[in-house]
Every structure is written in C-alpha cells, then in structure tokens.
Amino acid sequence: MAKTSPTVPFIQQADLTGLNTLGVKAKAEKLIKISSTNQLHTLFKDGVFYSEDPFILGGGSNVLLKRDISRPVLKIDLDGIKVKSEDGKSVAIFAAAGVNWHTLVEWAVQNNFGGIENLALIPGTIGAAPIQNIGAYGVELMDVLESTDYFDTKTGEEKTIQKESCEFEYRDSIFKNRLKGRAIVTGITLRLTKEGHLINSSYRSLKEYLEIHDISNPGIKDVFEAVVAIRKSKLPDPKLIGNAGSFFKNPVVDTDLFKTLAEEYEGIPGYKISDNEVKIPAGWLIEKAGWKGKRVGNVGTYENQALVLVNHGGATGEEIWNHALTIQKSVSQKFGVDLTPEVNIVE
Template sequence: MTIKSTINADLTHFNTLGLPVIAPRLIEVFSVDDLFKLSRENFFEKEKPFILGGGSNILFRKALTRPVLKISISGIRVQEEDDNHVWIESGAGENWHNLVSWAVDRHYGGIENLALIPGTVGAAPIQNIGAYGVELEQVFESLEYFDLQDYLVKSFESENCEFGYRDSIFKRKLKGKVIITTVTLRLQKKNHVPNISYQALKSYLDERNIINPSIRQVFGAVIAIRQSKLPDPAMIGNAGSFFKNPVINQSAFQLLKEKYPDMPAYPLDHGQVKIPAGWLIEKAGWKGRRVGNVGTYDNQALVIVNHGGATGDEVYRHAVRIQKSVRKNFGIGLEPEVNIVE
C-alpha cells in the first residue's frame, strides 16, 4: 500500500473519546520504507507530525496545527522458537486485541490477561500496558524504532525501555522522538501457568469452579469482566482510565487511613502504597456525575466519558475539576494516564 494523505482530516473516528478535532493533514504509513520516503522529503523536520496509533490513550484538547501520522504497519510472524518459548514479531499498526486472540488461538501464553485493551501493538510499550495482574514488560523482548533525530532504524531490548507503572522511556526522554515500527514478545509455548492472582479474575473463575484455567478460559474471563465494567468506546466515547493510581508513602497512607478506614490500598516495594484513583474520585462525589456533555462513568469513576458533542477542552476541564477535588479532599495529586495533546 502507498502512503495515504487526507487534507483537513476529521479525527472523530481516530480517537476513542470521539472528539471532532480537525488536523491540517492526516498521513497514513504502511511500512518502514514509507518512513524513509517521508524523511527524504524532509517531512519530519518541516512538519513535526503527531504520531497516532489507535487513538485510545489521547485527549486532543483542540484543533491540531501539525499533521497527524497514523502508523499502520502490519504483519504478525513467529521470529524464533525453542522447546518452551516462541518469539512473536508484530507490526506496530496491528490491533493489540487481535494479536492477543492470535496468540490464544495458538495456545501461546503470556498476554491473555491483556485481552480487549484497545489500540495498536506499537503503542503498547509506550505506557507498558497492563491489566488483571499482567504488564507488557513481563513478555516484552525487544522493539524496533525509527529514530526521528537521525532517521535510522534502531532496536531496544527490555532493559533500555525503562518500563514502570504505565510508564517507559517513550513517555519521557524519547517522547515524540521515535516511531515504534515492530514489537517482539516472548510467549510461553508449553507448561504456561496463567496468572490469576488478580482478585476480580480469581473470583470470576472461582464462581464457575474453574480451578486450573486454560489460556482460553482466562482470555474469556478477562473479556467478560471488562465488558461488564468498562464502557465500549464504540457506544460511548472514552479513553479508559483517565488517571494513574497514585502512589504515596506509608506514613501519608496511615494518616489517611485514620480518617477513611475503608480506603483500599496495595502495598508496593520501598514502603510505598498504591491507592485506586477510582475510589478517590468516587469518594469525592464524581462517580456518574455529568457536567454539560462530559461526565464520569456510572460503573467506574476512573473513566471520563463524552456523552455526545463534547469538545476536547470540555473533557480537559472536567479532568482538572476532578484533580482539584481529589487534592482538596485527600491531599493527593492525580496524574493523567491519558496523553494530553495541546
């Protein structure tokens, strides 16, 4: 396929919040050769494009003044295998959930807990996607990227990616400086022991008397739980969890716990404690609350929804209201998980 270009593109269907944002140009690339071609035309220097995957983790605050470059590099292949493992290389533009289904169909274990996360494979390392007790870094082997500083293709192993909780080097030092083109995962071919430590997943399986679930049973359970809890962006615009779960130190947590004995918390290393942001937002009175065209989802306070007709700035202002309210009530700052594009 050749590079596709649209002038004055409406991005409503290119962001899961469904915001009707216009970009001066939308360019879609299908291969690394397309990226080389654009660099020979000095496109990157001149235009400083915004890199887009599936648009499920971004908030466009207003109309864009620079072009949007959509990464649609496809292809899934087995790169290597040994007795126990298989290394899968996927193009950055592949749909993440399709890759998970592809692996489950072949009984390759390791990513079944990450079913139904929207977006592309190329964006998965950016925030080290995670769900139901598993994070991408646990199966991540390497990636290739197109360096926007010297226009060369390079590779990174896991240790270069500085993965953290919903975080990586690509959200910090390398933000906007690279285009991820392929991602390689190491999956389990034999004797895979699914991770069912996450309480909601464990309860779902226990209720059905599933003691030693197969990869497919875990995949099915995760899909069922997600469908019951999270809004489908095709029905109601949203970008998933809007904020990260804040991490505070043990002494700050003890003080809060005296005031709010039912406050849930997950202990981490180094005396740190993770608090569910959804609980803080709910307690601050925002669950299901609507202001104009924007609101907080009825079943999950962590998700900001577009009830129809919202602008990017309205969504942004709603997020700021929530942040201020949580800070006022609990003295805790909420950091957006969603990438805000100014």
Template sequence: MKASELPEKGKPKIKHRVSLRPFNTLSVEATAETFIEILEKEDLQTLYREGFFRKFDPFILGGGSNVLFRDNPSRPVLKISLKGIDIVAENDSSVQVRAGAGDVWHDLVEFAVQRGYGGIENLALIPGTVGAAPIQNIGAYGSEIEQVFSSLEFFDVQEGTFRSFTREECHFGYRDSIFKRDLRGRAIVTSVTLNLTKKDHNLITDYYSLTQRLREKGIEDPGIRDIFDAVVFIRKSKLPDPKEIGNAGSFFKNPVIPRDQFKQIQRNHPDIPFFEAAEGYIKVPAGWLIEQCEWKGKKVGKTGTYEHQALVIVNHGSASGKEIYQLAERIQSSVFEKFGIALTPEVNIVG
C-alpha cells in the same frame, strides 16, 4: 508539506483538514491540518529524506484510545498503520511473536490465545495498537507487557535509521518507558516482539476480580483461555464500548504515594483498597478516590463519568475536548482537596 513534494515511489498518503473524530475513542471533534498515514516502513524514510522531520514535530497517532484532543493539534498527524503478525522464532517451550505497530492490541492477544501461547491473556481487550503498548507499558489484572517483552523496532527521526531496543533499553516503569521521556518525539515504533510460552505458563490469577470471576465459573485450575474469557467478561461489565459511548478507558493513573501518607489517609478511611508498590510506597486505585468524591456516574453537560467505573470519563455524544478536560480538572481538584493526592492523566492531552 504537500503530496506533490514527495516522490511517487513510496509516497505516504497525505491529506489535509482531516476530521480526527473517527480516529479517537473519546469521539471528540478535532481537525488535523496535515494527516499522513504510514502504511509501509519506507514511508518514514521518504519523509526523512524530504526533510519532513527537520521541519515538523508530528503527533504520532495509533488507535486513538489513549488521547484527548483538547483542541485541534498544531502539528501534523502521523497515523501509524503498519500491520502484520508473525512468528519469528520458537522451540518446544516458547515462541517469539512479532506484530506491526498498527495492529490492534486485542487482535494480537487473540492470536496468542487461539494458539495456546501464554503471557498476555490478562491484557485482553485493552484498547489501542501494538505500537502504543510498550510506550505506555500497558498493564491489567496483575500483568504488564514488560513481563513478556523481547524487543521493539523504531524509526529514529533524528538519524533517519531503524533501531532495535531490548527490554532493558526501554526503561519500563509504571505506565511509563523511555519513549515517554528521553526519546519522546524522537522514536516512532514500527514493530514489537514478545516472548510467549507454549507450556509451563506463568498464569497470574491473584487479582481479586479475576479470582472472583473464576470462582463464579467453578474453575479451580484455569488455563490461558479461562483467564482470557474471565478478563474479557470483567472488562465488558466494567468499561463501556467506545463504539457506543465515547471514552478512553482509565483516564487517570493509579497514584503511587509514600507509605506514611497512605497511613494518614487510612486512619480516616480504613476501607481504602491498596497495593504494595516499590519499597516505601503504596499504590491506591484512582477509581476509588474519585468515587469517594462522589463523581461516579455524574453527568456534567455533555460529558461525565461512567456509571460502573468512576475512573472512566465518557462523552455522551458531542462533548468537546475542552469540556472533557475541564471535567478532568474538576475531578483532580476534588481528589486533591479530600485526600491530598494529585491524580495524573493516563491519557495523552493534545492541543
């Protein structure tokens, strides 16, 4: 589709042969044959009226922090840049905050913390945009977005209408939602609304590294700002800055395995860390599994794993998407051979 095919009013920005390196935190070179930036909700309606969604199945790009371009995408790329943080309702004890899908997630966390709103302080510094947060059901340090989720609005590319989903309708799971399954490729998130607290906050501090950091600071009765600062400190000490070293954060999900399988592994590895999951299942840190396979800090060509966190695959400068993908496959093979556990990528593999 060419820009000339669209009406002038409400015309989205359409470009061709655009480098995607600035739009992914792994800093992988890839080229989008068609690149469309969505700056207003009306842009989506314009594309629908012109038959764009009948002709194409576009790749939806947010902050590019959870994607690996293994090759050039074969589909048009839609960059969602809808922004704006607003308070839509509040009372003495709570507040509803709505943010555009294109807003940076950490900016929303800072917005809340600066105003004393509780609920997302544990999710500080998670890379990416607001729109991607519920799709992935992001989580960290004992907290997940579903715990404070109110609703989201999305554009249905099949119907050409904007729809709203509640928490229940999103079918959240571990790093999962209905948008990664039944509605994959059909829904484009435009905004997200969260329920945050103004008092009587449900502070989550029973995560080992978080508890340890608060203890180091001599904080016995932490507040929202204390938890936020602790999380920021921990993440900066463990994870590389994508502006300095290309990475997509945690490359793999923490596997959830049957308790019987875990007990078998535990006999040979009594120091294996774990977390209780659903009944009969145990969650095991993927980073620990990878480290036991001696991948931590290892460099392979132009890529490798981060020296402080084996779960993070890094680009040392000019690694291709294929090289990073091949390293990920080698890591998966090592973990499966040693533990019988299949690691699943948390990042979205494209191409």
C-alpha cells in the same frame, strides 16, 4: 500550507472524530497513513520530522485531542504478525505497530501461545503498547516483551531497543520520556510460552470469576475468556460511549500520608509497593470525592467506574480537559493527593 512531502500522499483537513475513542470532534490539517517504513524514510529525507514535528496516532484510545491538530498526523497502519523463531517451549513473535492489540491476543490464544491472555480486550495498537507499558489483571507488557523496533526521527535510522533498556514502569517507559517525539514504534517482539504456561489468575476479580464458574485449573483460554467477560461487564464500550479507559494513573503516596488518610477514611484501599510507598486506586478517590456517575454538560464519569471519564456526546476536547482539571482539584483538596493523567493530552 507547507507541503509535507512531495512523494508521500496526505489527506487534508482530515476528520479525526472516528479515530479517537473519546469521540472528540477534531481535524488534522494533514493526515498521513503509514503502511510501510519506507514512507518514514521518505518523510525523513524531506525534512518533515525536523521542520513539522508530526504527531503519531495509533488507535486513538489513549489520547485527548484538545483541539484541531496543525502538525501532520501520522496514523500508523504497519501490518503483520509472524513467528520469528521457536524452540520446544517458547516462541518469539513479531507484531507490526499497526496491528490491533486484541487481534494479537486472540491469535496467540488460538495458537496456544501463552503470556498475554490477561491483556485481552485492551483497545489500541501494538505500536502504543510499549509507550505506557500496557497492563491489566496482574500482567504488564514488560513481562513478555523482548524488544521494540522503532524509527528514530532524529537520525532516520531503524533501531531495536531491548526490554532492559525500555525503562518500563507502571504506565511509563522511555518512549514517554527521553524518546518522546523521537521514536516511532514500528513493531515489537514478544516471548510467549508454547507449553508450561505460567497462568496468572491471582488478580481478585479474575480469581473470583474463575471460582464462580468452577474453573479450578484454568488454561490460557479460560483466563482469556474470563478477562473478556469481566471487562465487558465493567468497562464502557467506546463504540457506545466515548471514553479513553482510565483517565488518571493510580497515585503513589508515601506511607505517612497513607496512614493519615487511613485514620480519616476507613476502608481506603492501598497497595504497598515499597517500604515507604503505597499505591491508591484513583477511582476510589474520585468516587469518594463525589464524582462517580456524575454528569456535567456533555462530560461525566462512568456510572460503574469513576476513573473513566466519558463523553456523553458532543463534548469538546477542552470541555473534557476542564472536567479532568476540576476532578483533579477536588481530589487534591479532599485528600491532599495529586492525580496525573494516564491519557496523553494532545495540544
């Protein structure tokens, strides 16, 4: 076995079952816990990025491990949240890549810093948040992000990239494309409000929840609590049943195809995103193709949300992937719409 680095310790044949929320049984030949950026510099000097192409792991809530990983796995454990600067109205917060995302949201709400309350209870780490521009309940990371710090594995430099250059889109960014495999996110800076919070309660289920609970003028704490309650009632807890949240992205189709589908399938939901493009909820397509709550062997889709693939226990990565391919094919045959995984497939 290649010696990854003479100075950075690693665990051999590390069990990753508890480190991915789908609960897939897989091993890493070498697992390195990164708790300081100095370790990244050492790995760079030792040529590890050049010769061994390590895989970067955060909280494992958006990955499907298809098999054991022979590349070194770097588990990002960089810690710390701090206020970088503030004025009367807003505050710039730095959070290190290993911090749990929801911990930051809770901390912000407790300190009356507004802007990320709609993103409560999204699993995973800070470092992964810019990778797919996490989003929920009408808010995306790009709405509050100022910049992302990363370690460049090609040059060994620590760099900062401003929001405008991150090429953020729906569940996409420069880190999933041009900088994939090159940028290890080490931390992010967010701009949050201290007063005059911009409350976003327009998302339908959030609006309904607030109405039912007679909250007519919600503050950030109300929104936070509402989002937590809604998510707990709708999404499966990975501690109880293995899953990685939405398995596929919501597909964007051209208006002509959407019109044809709407004639055939009454009530098909669609959200206009440009003059000639409509986004269709992938969960609706999967449900109408007959997969909601259906179990095949150890794999299935969640009973309350067809977009979430679940591991009923003991499913292998290959089994989950094959099931995803079956669903993809079935939706394509029925609707002529291609689904793309949101989850990162790790070979």
